[in-house]
Amino acid sequence: MTVTPLPSGARTRRRRPELASFLRSRRERITPEEVGMPPGGPRRRTPGLRREEVAQLAGVGVTWYTWLEQGRPINVSAQVLDAVARTLRLDAAEREHLYRLADVPPPPAADDEARTVPRDMRTILDGLDPLPATLVNARSDVLGWNETYAALFPTVVDAPDGERNTLWFAYTTPPCCNPILNLQEQAPEHVAVFRYRYSRHLNEPGWRELVQRLCAASPEFARLWATHDVAPPRPCDKIFHYPAVGTVATRTTSLDVTALPGTRLVVYTPVDDESRDRIAWLRAHPEAAAPPHRH
Numbered sequence: 001m002t003v004t005p006l007p008s009g010a011r012t013r014r015r016r017p018e019l020a021s022f023l024r025s026r027r028e029r030i031t032p033e034e035v036g037m038p039p040g041g042p043r044r045r046t047p048g049l050r051r052e053e054v055a056q057l058a059g060v061g062v063t064w065y066t067w068l069e070q071g072r073p074i075n076v077s078a079q080v081l082d083a084v085a086r087t088l089r090l091d092a093a094e095r096e097h098l099y100r101l102a103d104v105p106p107p108p109a110a111d112d113e114a115r116t117v118p119r120d121m122r123t124i125l126d127g128l129d130p131l132p133a134t135l136v137n138a139r140s141d142v143l144g145w146n147e148t149y150a151a152l153f154p155t156v157v158d159a160p161d162g163e164r165n166t167l168w169f170a171y172t173t174p175p176c177c178n179p180i181l182n183l184q185e186q187a188p189e190h191v192a193v194f195r196y197r198y199s200r201h202l203n204e205p206g207w208r209e210l211v212q213r214l215c216a217a218s219p220e221f222a223r224l225w226a227t228h229d230v231a232p233p234r235p236c237d238k239i240f241h242y243p244a245v246g247t248v249a250t251r252t253t254s255l256d257v258t259a260l261p262g263t264r265l266v267v268y269t270p271v272d273d274e275s276r277d278r279i280a281w282l283r284a285h286p287e288a289a290a291p292p293h294r295h
Contacts, residue, residue, distance in 0.1 A: 016071035019101035023069045026088040027054055035087070058083040068102075076102045117144035118259065130280055131267055132250075138197045138262040139207060140166045148279060149268075151286040152179070152240070152248075165210070167194060171218035177291045179240040181247065186238065191224040192231035199230070238268070244288035245278040 028048035032038060035049070035057060049057075055065040060080055067074050068084075081104055085095045099105065117125075117135055125133050125146040132152050135144040142156055142164045150157045155177065156169045163169075170180055170190065180186075201207040215222035233254060240248045250268040257263045270276040282289055 015101050015103060016073065019098075020069055020071035022097065022101060023084075023088070026090065026094070027051070027069075030089060034089075054084070054087055058087040060084070076104055078104055121257065121260075121265070124265070128267060130283055131269060132279065133265060133267045134166075135257070135263060135265055136166060137260075138201070138264075139210060140168075140194065142166060143263065147286075148283045151283045152242075152268075152279065152289055154286065154290045167210075167214060167221075168217075171214060171221045179242055179289065181239040181241045182237070186236060187220065188224055188227075188229065189231055189236065191221060191227075192229040193233050195225070195228065196230045196232055237271070242278070242282060242289050244285070245281055248275045248278050248282075250275065 028046075030048050032049065032053065035053075037049075037053060051066050051069060052062045055062040058065070058080070060083060064074065064080075065084070068076065078099070081099060081102060085098055088094075090098060121135060121144065125135065125144055129146050130148050132149040133146050134142055134149045136142050145153075145157055153169070155173060156164060156166065159165075159169070163172075167190070170178070170183060170187075198207055198211070211225065215225060235251060235253050238250050238252055240250070242248065249271045251271055253267050253269065254264045255267070257265055270279055
């Protein structure tokens with residue numbers, strides 16, 4: 001394996017000693033027997049695995065691993081770090097810590113799989129009533145909601161798997177049934193924020209498939225996606241119109257859920273008393289926001 005020196009910046013100099021200590025501590029807690037190697041005899045002085053044993057199990061060069069554990073400024077790839085993490089039996093938090101200490105961007109947590117909303121998050125969602133609130137993943141799939149959100153967005157919560165997604169709802173719902181009044185104004189930023197998140201999931205089929213489906217179903221989304229604009233998430237104003245009550249103006253706030261990496265709690269706060277009263281009325285009359293074919 002070629003060992004390539006790197007420029008030693010201030011951040012790298014600070015992190016390398018911590019990386020060295022972390023690797024040693026993880027190596028020393030694993031016995032040879034745990035990884036199928038012959039046990040050490042009475043002359044074995046190293047607690048846990050030796051460096052050459054870690055290198056052998058991970059399929060990397062002994063010199064390279066020794067230099068890594070010594071905190072030297074060498075080039076580190078994600079593929080090799082993965083092998084080291086597996087060998088040292090690191091859990092998810094330890095693996096992410098290893099990546100950060102090595103100055104390698106950690107792989108994003110996979111969020112393609114459906115998740116069960118934890119009981120505490122279910123309690124929080126219900127406790128936020130009468131504010132509409134929903135739990136969504138990085139891809140904007142809707143994972144959970146409270147009664148007020150369901151009353152305002154029945155099309156979203158009743159959608160089949162694969163379409164219970166706020167972007168899909170915004171860009172594929174026909175104008176006659178789409179309550180988002182300021183979609184044209186907000187659309188460029190919505191798509192730019194989505195691309196910001198997408199860049200961390202380039203190798204995940206679920207993300208690529210969603211983009212392909214959106215581009216095929218919505219010329220507007222396809223046009224905005226082609227601009228390659230990128231923007232970080234921030235609170236935004238969303239205005240909705242419901243024939244039964246009129247305009248509802250809200251401010252959306254997103255809160256990251258640390259227990260579910262990549263997941264956020266989105267709360268819609270009415271910006272005035274009139275909007276608050278209209279939300280309350282729609283919650284009491286959930287059929288009012290349903291698409292025409294549901295009446």
